[in-house]
Amino acid sequence: xxxxxxxxxxxxxxxxxxxxxxxxxxxxxxxxxxxxxxxxxxxxxxxxxxxxxxxxxxxxxxxxxxxxxxxxxxxxxxxxxxxxxxxxxxxxxxxxxxxxxxxxxxxxxxxxxxxxxxxxxxxxxxxxxxxxxxxxxxxxxxxxxxxxxxxxxxxxxxxxxxxxxxxxxxxxxxxxxxxxxxxxxxxxxxxxxxxxxxxxxxxxxxxxxxxxxxxxxxxxxxxxxxxxxxxxxxxxxxxxxxxxxxxxxxxxxxxxxxxxxxxxxxxxxxxxxxxxxxxxxxxxxxxxxxxxxxxxxxxxxxxxxxxxxxxxxxxxxxxxxxxxxxxxxxxxxxxxxxxxxxxxxxxxxxxxxxxxxxxxxxxxxxxxxxxxxxxxxxxxxxxxxxxxxxxxxxxxxxxxxxxxxxxxxxxxxxxxx
Numbered sequence: 001x002x003x004x005x006x007x008x009x010x011x012x013x014x015x016x017x018x019x020x021x022x023x024x025x026x027x028x029x030x031x032x033x034x035x036x037x038x039x040x041x042x043x044x045x046x047x048x049x050x051x052x053x054x055x056x057x058x059x060x061x062x063x064x065x066x067x068x069x070x071x072x073x074x075x076x077x078x079x080x081x082x083x084x085x086x087x088x089x090x091x092x093x094x095x096x097x098x099x100x101x102x103x104x105x106x107x108x109x110x111x112x113x114x115x116x117x118x119x120x121x122x123x124x125x126x127x128x129x130x131x132x133x134x135x136x137x138x139x140x141x142x143x144x145x146x147x148x149x150x151x152x153x154x155x156x157x158x159x160x161x162x163x164x165x166x167x168x169x170x171x172x173x174x175x176x177x178x179x180x181x182x183x184x185x186x187x188x189x190x191x192x193x194x195x196x197x198x199x200x201x202x203x204x205x206x207x208x209x210x211x212x213x214x215x216x217x218x219x220x221x222x223x224x225x226x227x228x229x230x231x232x233x234x235x236x237x238x239x240x241x242x243x244x245x246x247x248x249x250x251x252x253x254x255x256x257x258x259x260x261x262x263x264x265x266x267x268x269x270x271x272x273x274x275x276x277x278x279x280x281x282x283x284x285x286x287x288x289x290x291x292x293x294x295x296x297x298x299x300x301x302x303x304x305x306x307x308x309x310x311x312x313x314x315x316x317x318x319x320x321x322x323x324x325x326x327x328x329x330x331x332x333x334x335x336x337x338x339x340x341x342x343x344x345x346x347x348x349x350x351x352x353x354x355x356x357x358x359x360x361x362x363x364x365x366x367x368x369x370x371x372x373x374x375x376x377x378x379x380x381x382x383x384x385x386x387x388x389x390x391x392x393x394x395x396x397x398x399x400x401x402x403x404x405x406x407x408x409x410x411x412x413x414x415x416x417x
Contacts (some may be wrong), residue, residue, distance in 0.1 A: 084300025280313020
């Protein structure tokens with residue numbers, strides 16, 4: 001593989017490790033900013049987690065997963081192997097350190113800090129998405145739909161409403177509504193539920209896969225099919241090592257999702273990152289009057305209308321990335337969804353599983369290597385990969401250019417040291 005160092009007046013060369021939604025967004029932003037970019041993607045023909053998400057740009061989603069209400073509900077959830085949260089028992093010893101950090105991150109003071117940090121990223125997320133779409137030539141891929149959140153009982157609603165009040169303190173708008181109004185917004189929602197919340201700020205993309213494909217189209221010949229096995233910092237360059245050879249760059253960005261942790265640890269930096277595996281089923285050609293996403297908050301999943309079809313999915317399964325998928329989880333979510341949306345078929349659809357990269361505090365890692373600013377980290381977005389992809393791209397481009405933002409301190413990898 002030929003070297004890619006910077007010479008003379010040539011633009012600085014940057015390797016981006018990872019071609020999912022975050023890595024591709026970063027690469028497009030860097031290209032537009034004048035950098036010479038090469039993207040290394042381990043499986044360009046595969047379906048990264050960003051293609052299987054709900055398709056929601058969740059501008060209201062500033063609440064970390066680790067919080068007191070989650071810890072209170074977790075024992076009940078864990079008793080149901082097909083419930084909103086599952087831990088693969090065979091992987092429990094390896095997951096124990098992450099779970100301990102997760103419990104610590106649920107302290108109220110840390111929840112408040114994490115919420116404020118996510119709120120900071122979210123303040124510019126929509127503007128950043130619009131700018132990224134302009135740079136990538138992605139017209140009309142987003143629409144403002146808002147989102148519905150339904151609750152089975154008044155007790156569940158009270159827990160959810162407390163979370164929304166916390167979001168409101170950071171400028172997130174929401175409205176409490178009754179079932180008849182919710183059904184006017186989503187006529188297919190004919191099953192029973194007690195209360196609902198409408199979040200007007202959220203947007204929906206036509207198709208997560210189409211967004212990723214569009215970004216990669218803009219990258220053209222900059223995308224290489226290669227599995228990066230190491231980064232080697234040298235005095236005048238950063239060497240990217242793959243199974244096929246080596247290439248040299250002025251800078252490197254690690255944006256490889258959960259697989260980033262191996263590269264990071266080889267660089268002598270600690271990180272707590274595990275796979276929050278999600279499942280979904282997409283029903284193509286379904287005639288369902290569902291104009292906006294509906295989240296079933298008591299059960300940890302949602303139904304979203306996409307160009308690909310109606311997608312039912314979500315929840316969290318903590319497991320090794322190479323553990324076999326448990327598609328009974330997909331079937332369980334479809335069964336539950338039919339309580340509310342009875343026109344969803346009992347069978348059929350296309351099932352999918354993906355490994356969302358999750359940190360214990362729900363904050364992505366965004367920022368430079370503490371000892372080598374030529375290497376920049378951008379991973380760990382969990383459920384917010386699509387939502388925060390454009391904002392992350394803008395911030396990473398600033399860090400790569402040497403213009404770091406002190407507001408990124410909560411996202412530094414130094415918090416794991």
